Amino acid sequence: MSRLKSCFERLAGENRAAFVTFVTANDPDFGTSLEIVMGLPDAGADIIELGMPFTDPSADGPAIDRAAQRALASGGSMIKTLEMVRRFRAVNADTPLVLMGYFNPVYAYGIDRFTADAAAAGVDGLIIVDLPPEEDEELRVPAGKAGIDVIRLATPTSDDTRLPTILSGASGFVYYVAVAGVTGGKSATKDDISAAVARIKTHTDLPVAVGFGIRTPEQAADVASIADAAVVGSAIVSLIEGGLDNDNKPKKGMTEDVLTFTRKLADGVRKAKR
Structure with a gap:
């Protein structure tokens, strides 16, 4: 059984949602980034999303865009990202x-090289935000053979006609982008999220994770009371940025501040009533 499947099944048995954290690999540098990633599970993260730095992260808002630029400026690369996973x-x-x-x-x-190296490093899933379902076979098939789930994205505009295409061939979980636009923007209402999750679940048995716009323990708890997972990214990345000096070097205590904030978010998820 995959780690993702095992995680969601265990948490379902505990009647709670997963808490998913996102950080960008190598932000602000390899050592600091690795220290944060290593600390996330003890801070309450059930699943970790690790961003692969890219020069033009078009689906991301300013906070994650700047994180990607910092990561690249400090030598971030696919090789270093996979080394962090290892x-x-x-x-x-x-x-x-x-x-x-x-x-x-x-x-x-290189797709074949990537899927082989990612599997060897211990990667469980991929979210490729700019690769539509109709065009992902060249990655999805080798990834599946390597035991890596390819996770699909659904949005508020994914209607009942579009959802079957999105979900065909999906694995791991479904990532519901709760608001139209880039990461770090406004938050969706609890009612809107509830209706969307219910609709997606009529089309699939996969767990549904909800992200975009979650910034507080209270918002995380609201999502966790509805969905199978709550995803927090921009709020954590913004805290990393706020803990850097003018040279993008971490100030004293930055890592612990990030992990303390993560614990508060995790507590919100764990206290949610389902």
Whole structure:
């Protein structure tokens, strides 16, 4: 059984949602980024999404865009991202880890090489935000053979006609983007999220994770009371940015501040009534 499937089944048995965290690999540098990623499970993260730095993250808002630029400026690359996964797996064999990003870095690395190296490193899933379902076979098939789930995105505009195409061939979980626009923007209402999750679940048995716009423990709890997972990214990435000096070096205590905030978000998820 995959780590993702095992995680969601375990949490379903506990009658609670998963807490999913997103950070960009190598932001602001390899060592600091690795320290944060290593600390996320103890801070309450059930699943980690690790961003693959890219020069043009078109679906992301300013916070994650700047994180990607900092990561690249400090030497971030696909090789370093996979090295971070390997180091994480050396001390944590259980927490699912999903790579999230854009198709260009994967294609440039080489699809077969990427899927083989990602599987060997311990990657459990991929979210490629600019690769539509109709065009993802060249990645989805080799990824599936390597035991890596390809996670599809649904949005508020994904109607009942479009959802079957999105969900055909999907695995791991479905990522529902709760608001139209880029990451870090406004939040959707609880009623809107509830209706969307219910509609998606009429088309699939996969868990549904909800992200975009979650910034507080209270918002995380609201989502966790409805969906199978609550995803927080921009709020964590913004805290990393706020803990840097003018040279993008981490100030004293930045990592612990990030992990403390993560614990508060995790507590919100865990206290949610389902």
